[in-house]
Amino acid sequence: GHRDAKVVIIGCGIAGIAAAQKLVKAGFHHVRILEATGRSGGRIKTGRIGDKIVEIGANWIHGPCEENPVFCLARQYGLLDPEALKPENQALDVRGHLPWVPRFFSSSGRELNAEDILPAQKLFLELINESSDFQSQRGEPWPSVGDFLRAQVQQHAAEKWKDVDEATRSLRLCVISNMLKVECCVNGTHSMDEVSMGAFGLYKTLPGLDCTFPGGYEGLTQNLIEELPAGLVTYNKPVRCVNWNSAKSAEPVMIECDGQKLVADHVIVTVPLGYLKKHHSTLFHPPLPLHKLLSVQRLGFGTNNKIFVEFDSPWWDADCEVIFFVWDDEDAVVDQVPDVQTSWIKKLFGFTVLKPTERHGHLLCGWISGHESEYMETLSEQQVTDAITQLIRRFTGNPIITPRRILRSQWFHDPWTCGSYSNLGKGCSEQDLDNLMEPLPPKGSKSQPLQVLFAGEATHHCYFSTVHGAVLTGWREADRLISHYSRITPSEFPKS
Ligand code: 6YU
Missing domain, CATH: 3.90.660.10 (Polyamine Oxidase; Chain A, domain 2)
Known part of the structure; x- marks a missing residue:
């Protein structure tokens, strides 16, 4: 059953980590993350200028309140200043505009x-x-x-x-x-x-006055990674091609890395939309269905x-x-x-x-x-x-x-990000977000379901461009697999 299902997650940003966390907790035994770079966190990246901590990527918890998973995780790991934990702070609603001097x-x-x-x-x-x-x-x-x-x-x-x-x-x-x-x-x-x-x-926007991580945003990803089984993440492993829709009913997906091939029942793609825009034609074989491709192109990803x-x-x-x-x-x-x-x-x-x-x-x-x-x-x-x-x-x-x-920071020239975060470009609608997050093969297809799933910041309906949005998309795709395996009958389980 789900224990034997092989799940490969592409990208060790917060969305990939969140997906792994939820799958492991639900009892999936064969989960791994392939990350192109030598570090986890992706666009959560804490650096230093001299001996001072600075955030190269994500800066704030936007709307720190009970509904914000990043706030709840940060509080649980003890990563916040007392000020940020005050109920008054959580109740302030500034609609994303900061009341600064x-x-x-x-x-x-x-x-x-x-x-x-x-x-x-x-x-x-x-x-x-x-x-x-x-x-x-x-x-x-x-x-x-x-x-x-x-x-x-x-x-x-x-x-x-x-x-x-x-x-x-x-x-x-x-x-x-x-x-x-x-x-x-x-x-x-x-x-x-x-x-x-x-x-x-x-x-x-969520209520709450935006706050920062005094010890660095990476404290969040570090804590989450430490809770995962050792060796779950493979670093310096860029994925070059996801071959989906193979005729095999078990392990229908084959993932090509430099000089290595891996098979899986399910792949969760969390690469940034900027990367997807640039590399979709080589990253997927067969190519993305046209409606999905058009949405990848229409949605905005800026610097x-x-x-x-x-x-x-x-x-x-x-x-x-x-x-x-x-x-x-x-x-x-x-x-x-x-x-x-x-x-x-x-x-x-x-x-x-x-x-x-x-x-x-x-x-x-x-x-x-x-x-x-x-x-x-x-x-x-x-x-x-x-x-x-x-x-x-x-x-x-x-x-x-x-x-x-x-x-x-130099996010546009970062080869694994190709920009900073997503926005809704001219001519975009909610349909584009639906298309982007829709798993492959698309609905109505007769082949093995849920071969390729899509998470990441740009796939969230209303919290796109944020860390909390990214977390929720990782959990969403993990839940999709969890409920898939709780629905199907034993004879339909992928064979290991
Ligand atoms: C937030 C904030 N914040 C500033 C700046 C930036 C961003 N965000 P990841 O990219 O993390 O992970 C993907 C991984 O995949 C990565 O590790 C890659 O190496 C890897 N990969 C790629 N290709 C691969 C391959 N082929 N094989 C294997 N691996 C591969 N968010 O909450 N607060 O203050 C900011 C900010 C400069 C760059 C931000 C902020 C965005 C978040 O950083 C971002 O959403 C998440 O970290 C993404 O996580 P992920 O896992 O999806 O991808 C009205 C209205 C308007 C709407 N917008 C208003 C909201 C404001 C947004 N604000 C942001 C502001 C700042 C300042």
Whole structure:
């Protein structure tokens, strides 16, 4: 029965680990994970700058509350600060937007007055919430979230800000461009013009004020791995091809690694959508059914990178939690730069301040998404350092600020990820997510069921792009197999 079923999981990120955990607990004896790299965790990746812990990948537990499996696991393993465990913290609902203390600097080298900017922030937040609540039953009147936001902002500016002086109105529009760039990072997209208006509301937030792992996010994956039987994960084992639908009724799947072939009854594929987009044609034999392939292509997978910048002493106030850099030539409501090579740095919206200082020192995290971010990855560390130094000097008007060192992520050029996380691109709908998670062979086929299953961040209906989403998809596919074996009659069990 299920004890004898051979299950191979491709990818040792959190989705693969979660699937293995559940299958092992349910009594499956032949579960293994094949991981391309020498480490587990995938996009959960804790690094160091000097002796300070930084997150190269996932940063927060989004919506830490009882319904969030990542929060529950982290609490169980004792990985959280007492603050994060307080019921008040779990009850706060900010719809994914963090109530941080901001500072604004402009490209003219002065700090901006918060009061001048407040109406722009308020308007943007209202419009983003409106986009999330938007339902697309009547077709899509707006091609993208970006198109909607731009039109609404310009209309609002013309009607409601017509008596505001020209300079202030222009400044507010520049602030909105900055907020669009923030939104690009949140959504992991090049531009909000590429994000579907009709599908934007599919993403759901959970209550709870986002928190971090004081000892690093990898504590989560480490703890989970330690509970698995020793040797369950094979590292440095990239899977090159999944041959499915062989005529054999037992072990109908054959997995090719470099110089090695393995057979299995079931394979759970958890590779990132970016990897799938690039390698689907060689990864599956026979190829993916057309409807699934089209959904792989339609769904978005974008880049969001971090640039950690360390200083000997802070140039920001002690209470400041986020620093925004507003370009005063961007009143056209834009989230893309005119020329990537010469002005990629304009895409960086600013910095979050790592807190508390006792733990992190004087450390900022810059955020940059899109093609500008992908280009940044190709530059040398010195080139990035120079660009960041010039930027900070220009915006603060302080010509002597000098970073001690930087550390950046390069997710687009990571060969096993090919970007950061998924989003719902223009023309996407819930159907694309259904198609992506649908097992092979597709429904209605007469061959052996559940040969290839799909988990991973991008396959979750409403928590795609997050760690908790990824965990839930791993559990979902494990449950699919568990309930399959609890339903079928003994004669249908794969023979071992
Ligand atoms: C979250 C956060 N966070 C920042 C950045 C990134 C991501 N996320 P994995 O890739 O982990 O595993 C696959 C494995 O497969 C991997 O080990 C590969 O090596 C392996 N593999 C590939 N090919 C293979 C082959 N051929 N053979 C064998 N093995 C192979 N999530 O909850 N909080 O703060 C962030 C952030 C820079 C890059 C994030 C965050 C996303 C998570 O990291 C990610 O979803 C999971 O780790 C994925 O796990 P997995 O197992 O699926 O894949 C309104 C609205 C909008 C919607 N979005 C709003 C939400 C905001 C999302 N925010 C993210 C923000 C940050 C900052």
